[in-house]
Amino acid sequence: MSQASLSTANVSLQVLPSVPPDDVYPVVDRVIEMIAASGVTYEVGPMETTMEGELDTLLDLVKKAQELCIEAGAGSVMSIVKIHYKPKGVTIHEKVGKYRG
Template structure:
């Protein structure tokens, strides 16, 4: 299967002072995947096979709960096309 882009925003239900530490643990999970990713101010975009990315989404929920969230709301966006899609093709021109 071709590479897709998946953007993930997790909104863990924790006290305000715990939001960033919990999100940091999710970012560590994404980093450990070895996949290409980019952290943004509102979400993290990851590039890879769809099944692998969806598994990361599932694990992200578990990380939030393990870190003390009583509930997790997640917003997911997927950019898919049969021949594949990359982050570079979308944003490289803005980084030159």
């Protein structure tokens, strides 16, 4: 098993499905539901969803998100992916916890 698969990473994903404007949110909602069902820690933001877990698992979810958008009727999907990886791990809480009440 690679070191990357053992450490906690953060991956932020924004999907931009090529669908009629009224269908964008329903497609994005399906992606968020898939992420939620995966069991990884995640937070939905106004522009992207940030996930926390093993890097390999998170990258698999990114791939599944592309496929889900196409299955939902998108002709194509563009995604913006941000990855924060450290060998000893990184959490969402260590980045934003101090800003929460």
